Amino acid sequence: MSGVTEPLVLDLVEWVSRRPRAYSEVMEAWRTSCPRLPVWEEAVERGLVTRRAMDGQGTCVVLTPAGAAFLAANGRISVPSDCAESAEFSPG
16 A cells, blocks of 8 residues: 555544444545545455444444554554444444
């Protein structure tokens, strides 16, 4: 991954860690057509965030345990426990 993309992936993961986000909200804010800045794609490929179907909310993007570890390894450890992927979310 490029040095330019890594901080952006970290920002995306931290943003998602605050609360589950609607998939459409994530796409609007983070998807890019620039092949040199694949922030969303990189975060998903690395397993830092994932999509989940949530009752009454449709498809949401949530933090995974790998994403929480990524935040902690980069000094951004204030991750609310209710935002990390858990059994209460069904696969989306």
